[in-house]
Amino acid sequence: MTCWAIILAAGSGSRLAQAGLKTKKQFLELEGLPLFWHGAQTLARVARISGLVFVFPPDELQEAKARTADLLDGRPLNLPCRFAAGGARRQDSVFNGLALLPGDCDHVLVHDSARPFASPQLCNALIDALKGGAKAVIPALPVKDTIKRVLGTTVAQTLPRAELCAVQTPQAFDLATLRTAHAFCQEGHVSVTDDASMVETMGGEVAIVPGEEDNVKITTPEDLKMLTPKQAPSVAVTGWGYDVHKYGPGHPMVLGGVPIAGGPEIVAHSDGDVLLHALVDALLGCLGRGDIGEHFPDTDAAYAGIESSILVNEVLLLADQDGLVITHVDLTLICQTPKLAPHKAQIKSTVARLLQLEDRQVNVKATTEEGLGFTGQKKGIKAVACVTATRSA
Numbered sequence: 108m109t110c111w112a113i114i115l116a117a118g119s120g121s122r123l124a125q126a127g128l129k130t131k132k133q134f135l136e137l138e139g140l141p142l143f144w145h146g147a148q149t150l151a152r153v154a155r156i157s158g159l160v161f162v163f164p165p166d167e168l169q170e171a172k173a174r175t176a177d178l179l180d181g182r183p184l185n186l187p188c189r190f191a192a193g194g195a196r197r198q199d200s201v202f203n204g205l206a207l208l209p210g211d212c213d214h215v216l217v218h219d220s221a222r223p224f225a226s227p228q229l230c231n232a233l234i235d236a237l238k239g240g241a242k243a244v245i246p247a248l249p250v251k252d253t254i255k256r257v258l259g260t261t262v263a264q265t266l267p268r269a270e271l272c273a274v275q276t277p278q279a280f281d282l283a284t285l286r287t288a289h290a291f292c293q294e295g296h297v298s299v300t301d302d303a304s305m306v307e308t309m310g311g312e313v314a315i316v317p318g319e320e321d322n323v324k325i326t327t328p329e330d331l332k333m334l335t336p337k338q339a340p341s342v343a344v345t346g347w348g349y350d351v352h353k354y355g356p357g358h359p360m361v362l363g364g365v366p367i368a369g370g371p372e373i374v375a376h377s378d379g380d381v382l383l384h385a386l387v388d389a390l391l392g393c394l395g396r397g398d399i400g401e402h403f404p405d406t407d408a409a410y411a412g413i414e415s416s417i418l419v420n421e422v423l424l425l426a427d428q429d430g431l432v433i434t435h436v437d438l439t440l441i442c443q444t445p446k447l448a449p450h451k452a453q454i455k456s457t458v459a460r461l462l463q464l465e466d467r468q469v470n471v472k473a474t475t476e477e478g479l480g481f482t483g484q485k486k487g488i489k490a491v492a493c494v495t496a497t498r499s500a
């Protein structure tokens with residue numbers, strides 16, 4: 108058995124052009140490579156395929172050949188490649204492709220470049236069916252919707268769903284059978300939308316193998332979203348932070364970047380913003396990058412009196428590098444004095460601004476410890492922060 112494949116890339120993409128798309132769809136890119144090349148790569152992975160015929164629009168043949176030569180330079184397919192100019196109808200393009208098959212070729216797969224997601228497994232299933240003696244074999248999927256024949260705006264008939272399948276490419280043929288079918292249809296002036304229809308037209312049998320849900324055809328503008336890269340898988344992460352500062356002569360109180368007028372002074376190396384310190388630790392927790400002391404040691408003069416929002420900025424740089432997307436921040440301040448209720452709204456919006464989050468993604472709570480412990484004795488303040496985020500898996 109010598110089996111070649113024809114990659115059809117000679118259409119005009121008129122349905123997409125109507126919606127304003129200038130590039131013919133076979134030349135649109137998916138993951139940086141044109142659609143027709145995705146089909147070529149899939150077919151090249153199938154060991155039982157001996158060569159490829161690319162069919163390009165006649166007026167863009169040279170350009171497309173040059174593009175393919177570049178792609179082959181970068182990633183050789185290690186298969187002989189031939190190039191044909193397409194025709195007016197799809198079947199004319201196939202016909203022109205068939206003309207370029209070498210003399211020893213006896214089987215052929217015909218594939219639409221508009222279906223970039225077909226798998227090598229599907230090609231192998233088709234070739235297995237050919238080896239089993241099928242003269243024509245195509246991928247088919249049972250339809251899920253009820254299909255009706257519609258005339259104008261009125262239903263003419265409901266078709267029996269159990270008998271209906273949607274069919275895909277690649278379609279695989281005994282070469283002599285497909286050539287005969289082409290001749291038959293040319294003589295009868297029969298126009299078709301897939302290759303199997305030609306074999307059916309001359310009364311030939313067409314077998315099916317299970318199609319693939321993912322093997323969709325890019326046809327209308329709605330289909331273009333399938334070409335946008337799938338989001339990298341991500342995992343949810345949680346970081347927790349805790350910090351304490353002592354009251355005493357030092358820095359004026361700042362919480363979450365907001366000066367608290369009349370609040371007790373804070374003993375600290377930096378500006379003593381207990382809430383932002385807890386937040387930095389929670390962010391580092393999400394990143395799996397240790398704690399605030401490792402990154403900004405309180406023995407380092409560079410951080411003397413530093414505004415803690417600058418530390419947040421620094422950690423957010425790391426977060427960006429690691430692809431961390433913060434989804435929510437929950438903060439709790441714990442102290443007996445000062446009263447924090449009047450400041451909570453401003454702290455919330457300041458933290459939201461620092462993290463570039465919406466207000467609803469930040470929550471600020473305040474509580475006392477009922478006179479107990481060092482906060483109860485008004486000796487200091489503590490804060491806890493919980494950050495939830497996603498990062499690439």
Ligand code: CTP
Pocket residue numbers: 115116117118119120121122123133162193194195196197198200201219220221222324325326
């Ligand atoms: N095709 C081709 N030669 C043609 C028509 C179509 O090689 N004269 C190819 C297309 O490039 C496509 C495949 O056949 O990969 C399936 O055709 P279709 O989805 O109809 O694509 P277009 O004909 O390009 O689009 P449209 O029908 O919207 O004009």
Ligand code: MG
Pocket residue numbers: 118197
């Ligand atoms: Mg078409």
